[in-house]
Each structure stands twice: as structure tokens, then as C-alpha cells.
Amino acid sequence: QKEVEQNSGPLSVPEGAIASLNCTYSDRGSQSFFWYRQYSGKSPELIMFIYSNGDKEDGRFTAQLNKASQYVSLLIRDSQPSDSATYLCAVNGPSSASKIIFGSGTRLSIRP
């Protein structure tokens, strides 16, 4: 079992709709959870982080964390073509609070 699992996609969502990205992780001791956006050929860009169970909202983005189910999600409201990218879920590692483990990413495509 991978430490951080994501559906590779591609996930295709119409412009203006809500995009829902999901991630599961294996280590119950993880405390920090991150979502990065990566455009093709570019480096990852931090868009959200969450430490506590529940929802965290920032503009059009909402991160959701459920530690009991070991599940993290990212919702993007009013999706725009510029949101088309790979979204990487990352979780702090089992043996080191400083090391973060990335999933393989979900490719999101927003169709006009």
C-alpha cells in the first residue's frame, strides 16, 4: 500500500463547476496535510494546508480532513481553465515530522 494515494485522473470538470480531489494516507500518526498545485514543467506550488479535522476555506479552495478515515480532500469552487493542473496531496511522514510524502497527483482538466 502506498503511503499517500490519489486517483491519477484525468479528472475533467466543466468550467464553473466544483472539482473534488481526494487523497488517502496510511500513517495514522500524520499531523500535517498539504495540497500543492503543479503546472506542467513547473515546480509544486503550495495552495492549502490543514492540521485539524474539519474544513478549512481559502477563497475558492476548501480542504477537508478526516483523520479517523485517513482521508483528505480538496474542493475547488467555480472552476476556471487556469485551475487545470496536477494536484499533489502531501502528508508529513511516519518517521519524521519534517519529511513530507507526496502522492502521485491527480490531473485536473477544466473544460470551457
Added chain:
Amino acid sequence: DTGVSQDPRHKITKRGQNVTFRCDPISEHNRLYWYRQTLGQGPEFLTYFQNEAQLEKSRLLSDRFSAERPKGSFSTLEIQRTEQGDSAMYLCASSFVSPDEQFFGPGTRLTVL
């Protein structure tokens, strides 16, 4: 520009040659990380520093890889006797101890012929 910078942005080398990459973190950050990313995968942790101390190194990192952060500021990553399998994007990130959100540099793309 106050972000993480990396140099060079691209490197093409022949198998067996040594290469060295540099990373300059965000100036206030005391943690610095190196990752490697191949196509279709997320970044893979290589090593990290807190100030000048190298605190963790991936078990996947062979002896051909070495990293330094001599004065707790910039860092270098050296790969000796490069192999074609070393071809990847090498990413550097930095953060505070707390909060530990990591910010990435633009990366160095290595191609080993």
C-alpha cells in the same frame, strides 16, 4: 525576488560525469529540503537540513549522492558518476521549523545521456 532559487535550471551531462546543483532558500527559513521528481510521480524526498545540520537522508539515496549546507544558508547537491536513471527534476524547498509549510524552487532538470 524573495523565493527559493536553484541553479542551474537545466543540466545535460554524460553518464559517468559528476554534477552539482545549488539551492538558495528563502532567507528566513532554517529548513531546507531536496526532492527528486520523475514524470508522472510526486516529488520523492532525498534529504533535509535544519540550519547546517543534515538531519535525515532517504534510504533510497545512494552513496553517489551527497548534500551540504555549510553555513546554514545555501545548499549544494552533488551526484557523482551519474547514471541514466538519475535523469529527473531535482527540487529544493525551504520552510520554518514551525509552521512547516514548504515552498519549492523552480527545480533543476537533469538529463544524463
